[in-house]
Amino acid sequence: MTDIQAQQPGAGGKKFSLVIHGGAGTILKKNMTPEKEKAYQQALNDALQAGYKILNSGGSALDAVEATVRVLEDCPLFNAGKGAVFTNEGKNELDASIMNGKNLAAGSVASVTTIRNPITAARAVMERSQHVMMVGAGAEKFAKQQGLEIVDPSYFYTEERWQGLLKVRAEDPDSVALDHGNKTKTTGMLKQPENRDYKYGTVGAVAVDMQGNLAAATSTGGMTNKKFGRIGDAPIIGAGTYADNNTVAVSCTGWGEFFIRLSVAKTISDLMEYKNFTVKQATDELIHKKVPALGGDGGLIAVDKNGNIAMPFNTEGMYRGYIKQDGKPVIAIYKD
Numbered sequence: 578m579t580d581i582q583a584q585q586p587g588a589g590g591k592k593f594s595l596v597i598h599g600g601a602g603t604i605l606k607k608n609m610t611p612e613k614e615k616a617y618q619q620a621l622n623d624a625l626q627a628g629y630k631i632l633n634s635g636g637s638a639l640d641a642v643e644a645t646v647r648v649l650e651d652c653p654l655f656n657a658g659k660g661a662v663f664t665n666e667g668k669n670e671l672d673a674s675i676m677n678g679k680n681l682a683a684g685s686v687a688s689v690t691t692i693r694n695p696i697t698a699a700r701a702v703m704e705r706s707q708h709v710m711m712v713g714a715g716a717e718k719f720a721k722q723q724g725l726e727i728v729d730p731s732y733f734y735t736e737e738r739w740q741g742l743l744k745v746r747a748e749d750p751d752s753v754a755l756d757h758g759n760k761t762k763t764t765g766m767l768k769q770p771e772n773r774d775y776k777y778g779t780v781g782a783v784a785v786d787m788q789g790n791l792a793a794a795t796s797t798g799g800m801t802n803k804k805f806g807r808i809g810d811a812p813i814i815g816a817g818t819y820a821d822n823n824t825v826a827v828s829c830t831g832w833g834e835f836f837i838r839l840s841v842a843k844t845i846s847d848l849m850e851y852k853n854f855t856v857k858q859a860t861d862e863l864i865h866k867k868v869p870a871l872g873g874d875g876g877l878i879a880v881d882k883n884g885n886i887a888m889p890f891n892t893e894g895m896y897r898g899y900i901k902q903d904g905k906p907v908i909a910i911y912k913d
Contacts, residue, residue, distance in 0.1 A: 591635075591787040594884040595628040596899040597621060597645055599655045600778005601830045601876035604894025606911050614910065617654055617896060621908045624648040625900045628782060633902065638784035638792035638826070639677050639700075646673075646696040646794045649780035653735045655896075657780040658694060661733050661798025663742040669733035671798055672812035673699040674710075678791030678820035683709050685812040686716040690733075693726040696796045699812070701725060709814060738801075745802045778896060779811050781828025783820070783880045791826040791882060793818050793842070800833075809833025815843035822882060824849040825856055830895070831875010835868050845879060856881040857889075864889040 599621060606614075628645035632638070650658025661669040673695035674685035684703025687710065692698045698720040702711050711719055721727050779797035786792075795818045797811040810817035810833035817833065819842035820826035827842040836842075841863050848859040860879050868875065869891055876890025878897060888897045888909075898908035 592884050592902050593632040593638075593784065593786050594880045594886055594899065594901050595625060595632055595641055595645065595782065595784045596878040596880050596886050596888065597624050597628075597649070597780070597782045597897065598778070598828065598830055598876065598878045598888070599649060599780050599896030601874075601890040601892045601895035602778060603892065604896070604910060609910075617910060618908050620649070620652045620654050621896060621898045622906050623652075624782070625898055625906045625908075628784060629900045629904060629906075632784060632786055633904070635787055637788070638786040638790050639675070639679075641784045641786065642782040642792045642794035643675060643696055643700055645782040645784075646780055646796050647694050649782075650694050650696060650796055653737070655780045656778050656798040657796040658798070659733060660735060660738065662738050662801040664799070665802050665804040667742065669730065669738075669798060670803075670806075671695045671733075671796070672808060673794070673796035674812045674814055674818040675699045675703060675794040676792065676814060676818055676820040676826075677703070678793070678822040678826055681821060683814045683818075685710045685814060685818075686720070687712040687808050687812040688806060689713065689716050689720070690730050691717050691727050692720045693728045693732065696794050698723075698725055699794075699796075710812065712808075733798075738798075741801050779809075779817070779830040781811075781818070781830060781878060783826035783828050783878050785826065785880050785882060785884055789822065789882060791820045791822050791880065793820040793826040793828050795828045795830075797830075810836035810841070813837060815840045817842060819843050819846055821846050821850075825859070825879050825881045827860075827877055827879045829875065829877040831868070831877075831890075831892070832873040835871050835873025836875065838871065839863065839867055841868065841877065845877075849881070856885050856887045860887040860889045864891055 628641040653660040781795040
């Protein structure tokens with residue numbers, strides 16, 4: 578299920594699409610309990626319903642992707658917001674970005690530790706400042722001034738994520754667990770064992786609304802045991818997030834360093850704009866050719882201006898789903 582064609586407009590003559598992801602990685606059915614699988618499916622459906630409610634009432638794609646990602650940020654199952662993984666220092670550092678395809682406005686925050694919903698902070702940066710990106714203490718100060726919900730860092734603590742950090746440290750103190758399930762040595766020597774216990778993922782949403790406007794949003798807690806203030810692709814416009822009404826809205830998940838180097842999200846838009854690629858052709862080019870050619874992996878979700886969607890990934894699985902104007906959610910986790 579990597580490409581779904583747009584449905585015909587419903588009875589109201591208006592069509593829209595919402596697509597979400599909860600991370601890509603070593604996600605195998607044989608390692609998932611029925612209870613855990615059901616919990617993931619329920620969480621993905623809750624997120625889809627939050628966005629659908631907005632889009633079905635004629636609301637904007639921007640409002641829909643923010644609301645959808647907020648639901649995922651509040652769910653401890655995903656590596657974003659409440660479910661964020663721990664850094665080497667035992668902290669939760671959060672990144673997020675959002676983009677409005679109507680006017681190419683964009684906002685992002687990185688390395689924040691006290692903002693309950695980083696995606697809302699990213700939107701505040703976009704709409705209430707002259708900037709695109711804010712980081713660390715400055716971003717937190719701005720969020721507080723804007724009246725966003727500020728929490729004690731302990732809010733983000735979950736026992737499962739803490740145990741994940743301890744496990745990585747015990748196995749190899751110099752490694753980090755990527756947000757999609759693999760590990761890399763900080764020395765630059767790369768290794769990719771099948772780490773079933775580290776299938777944590779970035780979350781994201783893309784949408785096209787009844788007015789034809791596109792929007793994209795991405796949020797993450799980064800990678801387990803990361804050091805030195807590492808930031809991945811999630812808060813970087815053009816790498817992990819991009820939206821342009823003329824082409825496509827994209828949200829990525831995976832090995833962030835490779836998505837940054839390839840400017841994956843913007844490159845997909847460019848292929849569609851300048852080479853007349855379809856959304857399937859463009860996303861397949863990056864996920865199944867360009868990213869793995871460099872040694873990276875992961876996936877993404879995308880929706881074009883006509884409502885066609887793509888959800889390619891080159892890992893064992895990707896938490897994903899979509900909903901259109903007929904109101905029927907489609908949710909998947911594993912490879913087809």
